[in-house]
Amino acid sequence: MAYQQPPLPFAENALEPYISAKTLGFHYGKHHAAYITNYNNLVANSNLDALSLEEAIAIAAADPQKIGIFNNGAQAWNHTFYWNSLTPNGGGLPTxxxxxxxxxxxxxxxxxxxxxxxxxxxxxxxxxxxxxxxxxxxxxxxxxxxxxxxxxxxxxxxxxxxxxxxxxxxxxxxxxxxxxxxxxxxxxxxxxxxxxxxxx
Incomplete structure (x- = not known):
């Protein structure tokens, strides 16, 4: 039950000129993807594999022996949350x-x-x-x-x-x-x- 990298909620060039397509290409395509690959490799064939990412993060956070799972799982989750925290033509004021x-x-x-x-x-x-x-x-x-x-x-x-x-x-x-x-x-x-x- 490998965790899949969610697609970006916008095109790679949609945040320019503030964040470049080149940055997003490396950030999403390399860094975020690597956390997900590492996480899936670490939980493969374990009891964490069938859990949601949030559940696995909570269990790994409480076990120092699972620090690698925590680091990669939490970074996978944090990055997806970050992408959704951004939007083209964003900023301004909340309502x-x-x-x-x-x-x-x-x-x-x-x-x-x-x-x-x-x-x-x-x-x-x-x-x-x-x-x-x-x-x-x-x-x-x-x-x-x-x-x-x-x-x-x-x-x-x-x-x-x-x-x-x-x-x-x-x-x-x-x-x-x-x-x-x-x-x-x-x-x-x-x-x-x-x-x-x-x-x-």
């Missing part, structure tokens, strides 16, 4: 319940945006910046390497990948510019609103 909740929990959308930018820019090394629902409160959190809010009881709403392979071909060492570009032009607020509605 409806999510917009009201962001204002309630952060004080304003601008304060939320500053917090997300800061989390993404200051994550040391590789990792992720997330908007999550933690209990009944929206929070910005960051995770290192393959870590994911799934294993800490938080419900992911949006994410930004800040591994260097997500931006280096386009922005080199200017991670803050990449982050600002994603927030202002590519964040998928419809996806976020659906996640928030499901998570409440």
């Amino acid at each position: 409806g319940e999510l917009a009201a909740k962001i204002t309630e929990d952060f004080g304003s959308f601008d304060k939320f945006k500053d917090e997300l930018k800061n989390a993404a820019a200051t994550q040391f090394g590789s990792g992720w910046a997330w908007l999550v629902l933690d209990g009944s409160t929206l929070k910005v959190v960051k995770t290192g390497n393959a870590q994911t809010p799934l294993t800490s009881g938080q419900k992911p709403i949006l994410t930004i990948d800040v591994w260097e392979h997500a931006y280096y071909l386009d922005f080199q060492n200017r991670r803050p510019d990449y982050v600002a570009s994603v927030i202002d032009n590519l964040l998928n607020w419809e996806f976020a609103a659906a996640n928030y509605k499901a998570a409440k």
Whole structure:
């Protein structure tokens, strides 16, 4: 029951000029694909093979001997969530319940945006910046390497990948510019609103 790499929700060139087709070709076609291949090889012929990716991640996270399964499975999941957090002609402002909740929990959308930018820019090394629902409160959190809010009881709403392979071909060492570009032009607020509605 090998886990299949979901297709990108947009064409490889659809996020230009903010994220290039070349970056997506390597990021989705090489990095993401490799995590899935490695994960499938590691769980083949095991009791994890028949489980959903989320179930296998939860089990592997609790067992230090399964760190390879966790790292590859969580990275496979994180990347799929990241692709869906992006959309051509995205960015702008959320609407409806999510917009009201962001204002309630952060004080304003601008304060939320500053917090997300800061989390993404200051994550040391590789990792992720997330908007999550933690209990009944929206929070910005960051995770290192393959870590994911799934294993800490938080419900992911949006994410930004800040591994260097997500931006280096386009922005080199200017991670803050990449982050600002994603927030202002590519964040998928419809996806976020659906996640928030499901998570409440």
